[in-house]
Amino acid sequence: MIEFPSKYEPVSIEEKWRQIWEADGIYKSSVNSEKKKYSVVIPPPNVTGMLHIGHILNNTIQDIYCRWKRMAGYEVCWVPGMDHAGIATQIKVEQELKKNEGKSKYDLGREEFVKLIWDWKEKYGGIILKQLRKLGVSVDWSRERFTLDKGLSRAVREVFVDLYKKGYIYKGKRIINWDNITQTALSDDEISYIEKRDKLYYVKYPIVDSNDALVIATTRPETMLGDTAVAVNPADKRYSHLAGKKVILPVVNKEIPIVFDSYVDMSFGTGALKITPAHDMNDFEVGQRHNLEAINILTKDGKINENGLQYKGQGINESRKNVLKYLKANGYLIKEEDYTHNVAVSERSGAVIEPFLSDQWFVSMKKLSEPAIQVVKEGKVRFHPDKWTKTYFHWMDNVKDWCISRQLWWGHQIPIWYHNETGEIYCETTPPKDIENWTQDPDVLDTWFSSWLWPFSVFGWENSAKDKENKDLNYYYPTDFLSTAPEIIFLWVARMIISGLEYMNDIPFKDVYFHSTVRDGKGRKMSKSLGNSPDPLVLMDQYGTDALRFTIVYLAPLGSDVLFDEKNTEIGRNFITKLWNAGRFLKMNYDRIMNDSASGDEEPEYDFAEKWIDSRFNDTIRDIEFYLNAYRLNDYTKSLYAFVWSDFCDWYIELTKVKLSKNASTSRKAIKRAMDIYENILKLLHPVIPYVTEEIWHILDESREGKTISKIEFPALDETKYDENSEKLFEIFKDLVTTSRNERAKYAGINDYEFDIRIKPLNTTAAESVNELTDSLQMLINNKGGTAIEHTTGEFAGTSGDYFAVKFDFKGAAPKLKNGDAGVKTTKELESLKVYITGIEKKLGNKNFLEKAAADVIEKERQKLKDAKEKYEKISKMK
RNA sequence: GGGCGGUUAGCUCAGUUGGUUAGAGCGCCACGUUGACAUCGUGGAGGCCAUUGGUUCGAGUCCAUUACCGCCCA
Numbered sequence A: 001m002i003e004f005p006s007k008y009e010p011v012s013i014e015e016k017w018r019q020i021w022e023a024d025g026i027y028k029s030s031v032n033s034e035k036k037k038y039s040v041v042i043p044p045p046n047v048t049g050m051l052h053i054g055h056i057l058n059n060t061i062q063d064i065y066c067r068w069k070r071m072a073g074y075e076v077c078w079v080p081g082m083d084h085a086g087i088a089t090q091i092k093v094e095q096e097l098k099k100n101e102g103k104s105k106y107d108l109g110r111e112e113f114v115k116l117i118w119d120w121k122e123k124y125g126g127i128i129l130k131q132l133r134k135l136g137v138s139v140d141w142s143r144e145r146f147t148l149d150k151g152l153s154r155a156v157r158e159v160f161v162d163l164y165k166k167g168y169i170y171k172g173k174r175i176i177n178w179d180n181i182t183q184t185a186l187s188d189d190e191i192s193y194i195e196k197r198d199k200l201y202y203v204k205y206p207i208v209d210s211n212d213a214l215v216i217a218t219t220r221p222e223t224m225l226g227d228t229a230v231a232v233n234p235a236d237k238r239y240s241h242l243a244g245k246k247v248i249l250p251v252v253n254k255e256i257p258i259v260f261d262s263y264v265d266m267s268f269g270t271g272a273l274k275i276t277p278a279h280d281m282n283d284f285e286v287g288q289r290h291n292l293e294a295i296n297i298l299t300k301d302g303k304i305n306e307n308g309l310q311y312k313g314q315g316i317n318e319s320r321k322n323v324l325k326y327l328k329a330n331g332y333l334i335k336e337e338d339y340t341h342n343v344a345v346s347e348r349s350g351a352v353i354e355p356f357l358s359d360q361w362f363v364s365m366k367k368l369s370e371p372a373i374q375v376v377k378e379g380k381v382r383f384h385p386d387k388w389t390k391t392y393f394h395w396m397d398n399v400k401d402w403c404i405s406r407q408l409w410w411g412h413q414i415p416i417w418y419h420n421e422t423g424e425i426y427c428e429t430t431p432p433k434d435i436e437n438w439t440q441d442p443d444v445l446d447t448w449f450s451s452w453l454w455p456f457s458v459f460g461w462e463n464s465a466k467d468k469e470n471k472d473l474n475y476y477y478p479t480d481f482l483s484t485a486p487e488i489i490f491l492w493v494a495r496m497i498i499s500g501l502e503y504m505n506d507i508p509f510k511d512v513y514f515h516s517t518v519r520d521g522k523g524r525k526m527s528k529s530l531g532n533s534p535d536p537l538v539l540m541d542q543y544g545t546d547a548l549r550f551t552i553v554y555l556a557p558l559g560s561d562v563l564f565d566e567k568n569t570e571i572g573r574n575f576i577t578k579l580w581n582a583g584r585f586l587k588m589n590y591d592r593i594m595n596d597s598a599s600g601d602e603e604p605e606y607d608f609a610e611k612w613i614d615s616r617f618n619d620t621i622r623d624i625e626f627y628l629n630a631y632r633l634n635d636y637t638k639s640l641y642a643f644v645w646s647d648f649c650d651w652y653i654e655l656t657k658v659k660l661s662k663n664a665s666t667s668r669k670a671i672k673r674a675m676d677i678y679e680n681i682l683k684l685l686h687p688v689i690p691y692v693t694e695e696i697w698h699i700l701d702e703s704r705e706g707k708t709i710s711k712i713e714f715p716a717l718d719e720t721k722y723d724e725n726s727e728k729l730f731e732i733f734k735d736l737v738t739t740s741r742n743e744r745a746k747y748a749g750i751n752d753y754e755f756d757i758r759i760k761p762l763n764t765t766a767a768e769s770v771n772e773l774t775d776s777l778q779m780l781i782n783n784k785g786g787t788a789i790e791h792t793t794g795e796f797a798g799t800s801g802d803y804f805a806v807k808f809d810f811k812g813a814a815p816k817l818k819n820g821d822a823g824v825k826t827t828k829e830l831e832s833l834k835v836y837i838t839g840i841e842k843k844l845g846n847k848n849f850l851e852k853a854a855a856d857v858i859e860k861e862r863q864k865l866k867d868a869k870e871k872y873e874k875i876s877k878m879k
Numbered sequence B: 001g002g003g004c005g006g007u008u009a010g011c012u013c014a015g016u017u018g019g020u021u022a023g024a025g026c027g028c029c030a031c032g033u034u035g036a037c038a039u040c041g042u043g044g045a046g047g048c049c050a051u052u053g054g055u056u057c058g059a060g061u062c063c064a065u066u067a068c069c070g071c072c073c074a
Helices: A010-024 A053-071 A086-101 A110-124 A127-135 A150-165 A221-226 A237-242 A281-289 A306-311 A316-329 A366-377 A387-397 A471-476 A486-503 A536-543 A545-554 A566-594 A608-629 A633-660 A664-685 A690-700 A724-745 A764-780 A823-845 A847-852 A855-876
Strands: A037-041 A075-079 A169-179 A184-186 A191-206 A213-218 A229-232 A246-249 A254-260 A272-275 A333-346 A354-363 A382-384 A416-419 A425-427 A438-440 A479-484 A509-514 A755-761 A789-791 A804-810
Touching (some): A010 A127, A010 A536, A010 A690, A037 A471, A053 A075, A053 A545, A053 A608, A053 A633, A086 A110, A127 A536, A127 A545, A150 A169, A191 A246, A191 A272, A191 A316, A213 A221, A213 A229, A221 A306, A229 A281, A272 A281, A306 A316, A366 A387, A366 A486, A387 A486, A536 A545, A536 A566, A545 A566, A545 A690, A566 A633, A608 A633, A608 A664, A664 A690, A755 A764, A823 A847, A823 A855
Parallel strands (some): A037 A075, A229 A254, A479 A509, A755 A789
Antiparallel strands (some): A169 A184, A191 A333, A416 A425, A416 A438, A755 A804
C-alpha cells in the first residue's frame, strides 16, 4: 500500500515523470493503419529563443489536444522542432564574436562565419526545447526537425526552383533599410527611433511657363538630386490649378511633373512634397502609383554616386551643405526653421538608416493565394476564433508580393547562379557543373520561406514523384490542429495554406487556434525592455508546472488577451492542492474501509446524492467535450474547476463523510462511489495537468507501475446518467442546507447548545422531497447534539430560503441572537419579493404580452407568480 | 488612413438561438479550525450591463449613433 504524502512536491515529482515518459518513449508515434491519426506540428521556436509565458500558453494548448486525443484513442503525432531564425541568430553570434574576439563577420568571411553559427547552435542553441521538456509537452522527440537541416533545406530549394520555373519568382526593386556603416540591410526589428533636432528647409521649385513657384519643405535637400516629382494632395484647393503642370527641379535643372496623391499631408509644411522614390519608402509608393522613375543617388558606403552631378563622391552631410549653398546662392532657399523629428537609426551601429532602393527577389502572390482564400471560405480550414477569417480575407484580397531575399549569411542561400561572363541565370536545386564560371546570389531566403513548408517538410517531403511512397506523409498530412499567435496569421499561417495547396494539393491543417496575447496585469505586452515578463521557469519551480499550465489556460479566453500576473499562479496551485487533498482523504478512508474484516457487500441502490453526482459528472464530460471541440480552453478548465471544487469536494465528499462512519455496506459503497468519480476526474484533468494526475493515479493503485494515465481511455459521455430529477432535488437540498446554516449563523456560540431542527417546506415540491433530504442534513450543518429533525406545517419565526423555512428549537437554555434583530432580513426579503410579484403582475396584465408571447412563456410567468405569492404569504406569517 | 475587436460587480471575465430576481473566480466583510485541505470552510455585501435612439409584448443579448480603449495592416 502506497502512503499518500500530506504535501504535493511538484519539482521532484515532475522531474521523475518527465524522465519516465521520455525513457519509455510513450509519445513516440508511427504509422498505424488501425487507428485514426491526430497530427500536430509545433510552431518552431527560434533557435535563439528562451521560453516565455506566451510559449507556455501555446504549448500547453497543443499538449491538451494531443493528450486528449491520445486518451480518446487516436494515434497522436506531435512534431517538435526549431526555426533557424536568420536575423536573430546572426546578430546573436555577431555580437558574441565582437565581444569575445573583437572581430566582425567580415574578418572571418562568409564560410567561416556560417560555420561559427553552426558551432554556436550545437552548443547553445535550442535551450528552449530543453525548457519545453520541463513543461511536459507530449511531443515525439525522435522527430525533432530544424528549418536548416538537410531535408528541410532540400525542400526549400525544391520549392524555390519550382516557383522560379513556373514564373512566380521574379527580381524587383524595393526600398530597404540600409546601414552604411556595417553595410548591411536591416529588418524593421533592428531599427530604433531617436529624436533629432534638425532644420526644415523651404525650397522654391519654379513652375514651368509661369512666374510662380511651388514651395516644398524638406529636411534632406541633398536628396533633391533624386527627385522625380512634386506631389500635392488632390483635395488641396491651394494647388488645384496646377493640374498637368511641371516644375523645374533646382540644382539638377530639369523638368519634373506635379502629381496629385492623397498620401500628402496638407497641413505639413506648405502642403507640397518633393518625391524621391529611390530614397524614401512612401515616396517609392507614390512613385509606383504615378509611374515615376526612381533615381538612386547613393553608393553602398553612403556617398553620392554618378547620378549626383558635381556632388559625386561626397558624403551625405557634405553634399547637403553644398546643395544648400547652391540653393541659397541662387535664391531657391526661402527660409529655414528648427525642426524636431524621429530618425531611424541602426540599433547596432547607431548609423542613421538610409532608405535604399535595391534589387530583391519576390514571389508573386496573387494567383497563388486564390485557392487559399477558397479553402477558408469553404470551411475546410477553420479559424478559432472565427473573427480572424475576416482579417485573413481582407489581407488575402489585397495580398502584396512577398520579398523573400535577405542580405544575411545565415539561412538558405538562394539557388541562383549568375554566369561570370554572360550574366546568364541558372536556377536549379544543385549548383552548375562548371561552378568556377558561376557566382551564386549572395542573399539568403527569408526565414519564413522555410517555415511555410513546415507542415509537410517535417514529414520528409521531397517532390510529388517520391511522395507517393512516403508513408508518414500519406498518413499524417494534412495535420489536424495548429495553435499559434494571431500576429503571424499572414507571415506564417496564410503562407502555409498557400504552399500546402500548391505542393501537397491539400490543406496543411484543419483547425487553427489563435491564442491570446499574454499581457501583464496592467495590460501591457510582455517584453524584455519593460521587464514585466515573469520567467516561467522560476514560476514552475515556485508553484509547479501543472499549476502554471492550469492557470494560464484558465485565464485565457478565446479571442481576448490574457492579463497575467505572477500571483495568479496561485489559482492553479490552490486547485492542485485541493485535488491532492481530496485524493488523500479518499485514499485514507478507502484503505481503512476496504481492509476492515467486518466488511459486507455494498448496497445496490443509489441515493439521491449519488444519482446527482453521477448526473453532474456526466454534465461535466458533456461540457468539456463541447468546450474542447469549440476551442474554448478556459471553459474546459473552468468547468472542471467548478465541478471538482464545488460539486465534488464541497458537497459530495462532505455528504460522503456522513456515510463513512456508518455500517459496512453503506461505507463501502460510499467510498467506492467517491473513488470512482475521483479517478475519472483525474483522467479529465490529465490533459491540462499531466504530472500531478499521473502521480496521484499511481499512488491510488500500486499495481499501475509501468503504466501511464496518458494512455488510459478518456471517460465517455453516457447520457443515460443525466438525471434531471436528482439535479433538481439536489438544488432543493442545497437550499435546505444553506437556509439551516443561515439560521445557525444567527446565534452566537451555538456549538454549546443542543437543539431540534424544525423545517417548513415553502411549496409543494419542497414538501414532497423533504423526507428524502433531512437524513443528510444533520452533518452538513454541524448539529453536534445529534438531535432530531422534524418538519412542520405550523407557523413559526425562522430563516427562509427558496424552498424551506428553518427554525431551531433549543432544549433548555438558548444561545444569544447575534445583532438582536432577526426580523430585518425577512422584512428585506419580503420587500424584494413584492417588487418581483408586482413586475410579473404588470407583465401578465399587458394585453400585448398575452396576445403575442408564446404560450409556454406565459404559462411560466403564471407559475412564477403563483410560487412567489405562495412564498410571500408563508414568509409573512413567520414574523 | 484602412480593417477587426472590446466597453457587464473593486479587478479579470462568463452570459449559447431575445423570455426567472444578470453569474463565476479573485479581492472585500463577518463567522468558523481536535475532522483531507487556512494553498481551507460557511455566510454576506457589491451591478442604471459605456452613451443615445430604434426594432419588439419583452433587449445585457438584435440594429444604428456617439464616446472611450485595444489590436492588425499601411
